[in-house]
Amino acid sequence: KQEVTQIPAALSVPEGENLVLNCSFTDSAIYNLQWFRQDPGKGLTSLLLIQSSQREQTSGRLNASLDKSSGRSTLYIAASQPGDSATYLCAVPSFNTGTASKLTFGTGTRLQVTL
Amino acid sequence: DGGITQSPKYLFRKEGQNVTLSCEQNLNHDAMYWYRQDPGQGLRLIYYSQIVNDFQKGDIAEGYSVSREKKESFPLTVTSAQKNPTAFYLCASSMPENTEAFFGQGTRLTVV
Numbered sequence: 001k002q003e004v005t006q007i008p009a010a011l012s013v014p015e016g017e018n019l020v021l022n023c024s025f026t027d028s029a030i031y032n033l034q035w036f037r038q039d040p041g042k043g044l045t046s047l048l049l050i051q052s053s054q055r056e057q058t059s060g061r062l063n064a065s066l067d068k069s070s071g072r073s074t075l076y077i078a079a080s081q082p083g084d085s086a087t088y089l090c091a092v093p094s095f096n097t098g099t100a101s102k103l104t105f106g107t108g109t110r111l112q113v114t115l
Numbered sequence: 116d117g118g119i120t121q122s123p124k125y126l127f128r129k130e131g132q133n134v135t136l137s138c139e140q141n142l143n144h145d146a147m148y149w150y151r152q153d154p155g156q157g158l159r160l161i162y163y164s165q166i167v168n169d170f171q172k173g174d175i176a177e178g179y180s181v182s183r184e185k186k187e188s189f190p191l192t193v194t195s196a197q198k199n200p201t202a203f204y205l206c207a208s209s210m211p212e213n214t215e216a217f218f219g220q221g222t223r224l225t226v227v
Contacts, residue, residue, distance in 0.1 A: 004157070034216060043121070043205055044218040089158075091216075101146070101209060102173065103216060105157035 002027045006090060006106035013080055014114055021075040021109045023090035028068045031101070035064055035075050036089040038108070044089065048075070080113045087111070117142050121206050121219035127227050128193065128200060136191045136222045138206035144217075145210060147189035151175060152203040152221075161204075164189055193224060201226050 003026045013019050023033070032051045036044040048064040050057040050073070057064045063076040077084060087108040093101035119140045128134045140147065146165050150158040160173030164183040178197025183189055189208075193200045203223050209216040 036218070041203075041221075041223070043119075043220040044207075046215055046217060049215045091158075101214070101216065102148070102160050102163060103150075103158070103207075107155065107157045 002030075002092060002094060002104045004090060004092060004104050004106040006088075006109050008109060009107065010110040010112075012112045012114060015080060015082060017080050017113075019077050019080055019111070021077070021088050021111070023073040023075070023106055025071045025073075025092050025104075028071050030068065030092045032093065033064075033066055033073050034091050034103070035062075035073075036091065038087045038089060040087075047088075077111075080111075082113050082115060085112050119206055119208055119217055119219035121204075121222050123222060124220070126222055126224045128224060129227060131195045133192055133194050134224065136193070136204055136206075136224070138189045138191065138219060139187055140189075140206075140208045140217075140219075141187060142208055142217060143186070144208035145186070146208060147183070148207040148209075148216070149173075149179070149181065149189070149191045150205045150207065152205060158205065161191065200224055 005024045007022050034049045035047045038044050048057045050064050050066045061078040066073045087110045089108045091103040091105045122137045148163040149161040152158050159175050161179050162181045164170040180192045205221045206219045207216045
């Protein structure tokens with residue numbers, strides 16, 4: 001059974017700092033990995049989807065990397081801003097036939113960026 | 116705007132009552148999902164549907180029921196058999212496997 005772990009559980013950094021969030025998974029037979037952002041009391045916003053054939057994916061100040069063989073992904077946030085404060089979740093789909101991709105989630109990293 | 120709409124945002128349930136959470140999407144996605152989120156735990160899959168008139172149990176389906184009569188809609192009913200229903204419920208959709216999943220804004224259900 002796939003298990004996803006995110007470390008650290010919480011992180012506080014001053015504004016402007018570059019930071020890295022970690023995600024590890026136990027079964028390397030994944031199709032892709034998705035990073036989400038969740039604000040308090042809100043739904044999930046998709047940040048980046050990185051396919052198993054890719055090593056990196058970038059969107060603005062965000063860069064996600066994927067190393068399937070070691071079961072790890074990192075989300076790099078450059079020049080952090082107070083507006084980046086949120087919980088960041090990673091998720092991988094279960095190896096599944098058919099059209100639905102059931103996601104297994106980590107418990108998230110709660111990020112606070114201070115002024 | 117394309118997206119997923121969940122309603123209501125907040126819902127209160129009395130003991131022994133069934134309640135239904137709404138999820139509508141206009142993304143033309145085939146697959147839809149219901150997840151439950153509890154504090155300190157990852158999201159857990161309740162039910163999913165790959166196509167109209169078909170749905171499958173997820174990891175924690177007991178006490179829940181769903182229907183998929185239209186491609187756009189995937190309502191979730193929390194029955195009286197669900198002993199601990201207080202949680203944040205999230206609906207999602209995606210195209211065929213290996214593609215990006217999109218989520219609604221969630222419904223917070225509280226038992227009173």
